[in-house]
Amino acid sequence: MQLFAHTPWSVCPIMSTIPLPNSAAEKKRPQMYDINCGIQPGVFTSPPSAYKFDYSIHDPNTNDIKSQWEHRDGDLVKGAYKLLEPDGSTRLVEYTADKDNxxxxxxxxxxxxxxPQEPPSGSAFPSGLDDY
Structure with a gap:
């Protein structure tokens, strides 16, 4: 019997070498499948991607004030994020990451x-939506 399973890389056969059961003892034997399909985990043929992104939020009604950026070039990632703390101070986190370090x-x-700002009072929803 030959079954097929789809992987993101290919459609590869999963082979079952167990014949159809003829006795109760054979019915209890677990089936074994070869699901390797020749794929080597962790081996990539394309170079690492490069990207850049950033965003920021400035909502004085909820005191949600923050920003972030990140860039990747090959195996090196650099970025930072900044946010307003409840006590009025600003936290800045700058980071780097690569495969060696x-x-x-x-x-x-x-x-x-x-x-320092108190959290807003009342509902975060517009009037009339509190009942939902």
């Missing part, structure tokens, strides 16, 4: 020039 981050805190 792993992930390294530097965290700094900048004292804020604003007073």
């Amino acid at each position: 792993g992930f390294h981050a530097t965290v700094t805190r900048e004292d804020g020039d604003r007073e």
Whole structure:
């Protein structure tokens, strides 16, 4: 009997070498499948991708103020994110990662020039949506 399974790389056969059972003892024997299909995990033929992204949010109603950027070139990733803490200070995290040195981050805190803000009171939903 020959079955097929789809993988992202190909359609490869899964072979069952067990004949159809003729006795109760054979019925209890587990089936074994070869699911390797010749794929070697961790071996890539294309170079690592490159990308750049960034975003920021500035919502004074909820005090949600933050930003992030990240760039990748081959095996090197660099990035940073910054956010406003509830006490008015700003946290800045800058990081790098590569296959030789792993992930390294530097965290700094900048004292804020604003007073700490209380969370907004009331509902986060517009009027009339509180009942849902």
